[in-house]
Amino acid sequence: MTTSLTDRYLTATLRSVPAPRREEIATELRASIADMIEGRTADGQDAAGAEREVLNELGDPAQLAARYADRRLQLIGPAYYLVWQRLLIVLLSIVPAIVGVVVGVVTATTSDNPGNAIGAGVSTAFNVAVQIAFWVTAVFAVMERLGTPLNLPEWNVDQLPDEPVERDIKLIDACASIVFLVLTIAFLPWQQFQTVIGDGDRLPILDPALWASWIPVFLAVLVASIGLEIAKYRAHRWTWPLVGVNALLNLAFAVPAIWLLRDDRLLNPAFVDRFAWLRDGGLDIVARISVVVIIVVTVWDVIDSVIKARRAAR
Amino acid sequence: MGSDDVLRTHLQELRRGTVVVASLVALRRPDYGYALLQRLTGHGFPVDANTLYPLLRRLEEQGLLTSEWNTEESRPRKFYRTSEAGEQALDRMLDDLAAVQTSLATLIEGAPR
Numbered sequence: 252m253t254t255s256l257t258d259r260y261l262t263a264t265l266r267s268v269p270a271p272r273r274e275e276i277a278t279e280l281r282a283s284i285a286d287m288i289e290g291r292t293a294d295g296q297d298a299a300g301a302e303r304e305v306l307n308e309l310g311d312p313a314q315l316a317a318r319y320a321d322r323r324l325q326l327i328g329p330a331y332y333l334v335w336q337r338l339l340i341v342l343l344s345i346v347p348a349i350v351g352v353v354v355g356v357v358t359a360t361t362s363d364n365p366g367n368a369i370g371a372g373v374s375t376a377f378n379v380a381v382q383i384a385f386w387v388t389a390v391f392a393v394m395e396r397l398g399t400p401l402n403l404p405e406w407n408v409d410q411l412p413d414e415p416v417e418r419d420i421k422l423i424d425a426c427a428s429i430v431f432l433v434l435t436i437a438f439l440p441w442q443q444f445q446t447v448i449g450d451g452d453r454l455p456i457l458d459p460a461l462w463a464s465w466i467p468v469f470l471a472v473l474v475a476s477i478g479l480e481i482a483k484y485r486a487h488r489w490t491w492p493l494v495g496v497n498a499l500l501n502l503a504f505a506v507p508a509i510w511l512l513r514d515d516r517l518l519n520p521a522f523v524d525r526f527a528w529l530r531d532g533g534l535d536i537v538a539r540i541s542v543v544v545i546i547v548v549t550v551w552d553v554i555d556s557v558i559k560a561r562r563a564a565r
Numbered sequence: 566m567g568s569d570d571v572l573r574t575h576l577q578e579l580r581r582g583t584v585v586v587a588s589l590v591a592l593r594r595p596d597y598g599y600a601l602l603q604r605l606t607g608h609g610f611p612v613d614a615n616t617l618y619p620l621l622r623r624l625e626e627q628g629l630l631t632s633e634w635n636t637e638e639s640r641p642r643k644f645y646r647t648s649e650a651g652e653q654a655l656d657r658m659l660d661d662l663a664a665v666q667t668s669l670a671t672l673i674e675g676a677p678r
Binding site: 290315 | 597598599600603613614615616618619620622623640641642643
């Protein structure tokens with residue numbers, strides 16, 4: 252006897268049905284299929300066509316088997332989904348960044364190529380993220396299969412988030428911005444006296460002549476930016492006057508910086524001379540990239556403040 | 566999702582539980598899978614074969630149905646019959662169905678149109 256479609260269908264269905272009941276289900280299902288075919292041939296249909304129709308009606312064998320085994324066709328069901336989602340978000344927002352930074356810093360101390368360090372950090376962070384996503388999902392999928400109870404406390408109103416968006420400007424964001432600005436201010440005098448080149452030589456990175464012209468302007472803009480951060484924090488949100496001041500400060504920093512970069516007046520000529528790469532055209536590339544970065548950052552910062560002010564104004 | 570699909574989903578939800586009730590009532594007279602399918606369809610309970618066959622096994626495992634193999638006819642068939650426990654469960658379910666019907670009726674009466 253050649254293997255009929257029904258035989259193949261039964262084999263495919265019984266493959267994923269628990270073994271102890273396989274025989275019985277097989278006998279019953281075979282009889283049911285035969286009954287269904289008979290019902291159709293009695294209406295004058297040919298046997299082969301009836302068999303095809305019946306099996307098509309019964310549908311995907313894997314799905315039928317899942318129904319026999321009372322198995323849900325889902326990777327992670329509603330009982331576990333929210334816990335899985337929250338855990339994944341928490342882990343993904345913390346662990347890859349930390350591991351990436353640590354690896355990047357460690358690589359930076361052993362290699363003199365900053366590109367290597369950044370590359371190592373980014374690729375490690377990515378790998379860690381993929382691993383976390385896979386293993387967390389795998390563990391939850393197994394729990395779903397085993398029906399492991401989670402024993403989590405029932406949700407109640409005490410778990411509501413504290414204040415619903417009372418404050419758009421978070422303290423931690425304001426502090427981070429101010430720390431960054433202070434570091435930038437400190438960098439200006441530091442680079443003048445402490446930049447070590449080669450054998451203990453010290454050379455300012457920026458043109459010292461700028462101390463008499465533009466560096467005080469930059470310092471003033473940076474100090475004013477700290478004031479802006481404080482004002483923004485006290486206002487709780489972006490307001491239109493703050494947006495205007497922010498745009499002005501951005502322009503007051505970006506325009507002179509771009510102009511100085513274009514005219515090769517920003518960097519110390521003696522500093523440039525010490526590096527063959529900078530001297531032979533590298534300076535031009537550095538200037539161009541810096542100009543693009545400054546424009547992008549400035550434009551984005553202004554757009555971002557406008558978006559947030561509009562949202563807060565609603 | 567069109568409004569037809571929405572309606573179909575709601576109707577399916579409404580029908581889902583009634584297949585169990587209908588099967589328990591019908592199987593007061595013992596029957597095998599395909600014959601039960603025909604009877605239910607004939608009485609206005611259209612049910613897919615791939616839903617009914619696994620459902621019968623599940624109800625048997627839950628003790629609401631008992632089964633017996635009949636080997637006298639051309640092919641061996643498994644006959645299911647509503648068990649004592651199934652009868653008790655059925656009573657509860659029919660009561661509940663009636664309660665839903667009554668509640669709905671009073672709600673419809675009381676609600677201004």
